[in-house]
């Protein structure tokens with residue numbers, strides 16, 4: 570089972586020529602008047618005041634929570650690996666913080682449809698794979714989400730624009746959460762953090 574989630578819907582207002590009542594229905598789902606059963610109805614145009622977007626976002630958020638419970642992030646970050654992105658079929662990786670929503674992070678600025686597996690297909694140790702199709706990607710993009718390793722989480726922190734101005738403080742907080750002072754691993758990750766800082770600095 571999968572869940573299809575679009576940022577557009579075809580909710581349409583209709584009026585009945587027999588009983589005079591109005592009703593809203595999906596234009597793809599032809600239906601007689603729900604009040605009198607008449608087939609003689611008039612299309613009054615798109616109905617924009619529907620709840621489709623909210624209902625779908627809430628369901629995607631529920632699915633994300635269910636999958637996260639089975640696959641917790643030990644370092645508060647997940648990694649999204651994108652394949653076949655855009656018309657050049659690029660691939661790439663980025664981090665997502667555990668309280669961000671994947672449907673929001675992967676969406677594009679045009680009409681799109683996401684395809685999520687439903688919760689009964691989730692398992693511990695299995696990645697979450699979301700499909701995205703849109704105008705610039707007719708074959709569809711694939712996003713695979715896994716919990717970040719410590720190095721991936723540190724890298725994601727360095728790349729995240731939200732942390733650009735507070736990088737040194739954020740890294741100190743991050744390392745302090747997982748290491749005690751003088752820890753041999755902490756020295757190693759401080760070196761990685763320093764390298765990443767200089768890389769991130771190049772982009773400022």
Ligand SMILES: [Zn+2]
Nearest residue numbers: 578580619621
């Ligand atoms: Zn709608």
Ligand SMILES: [Zn+2]
Nearest residue numbers: 585588602605
């Ligand atoms: Zn009617």
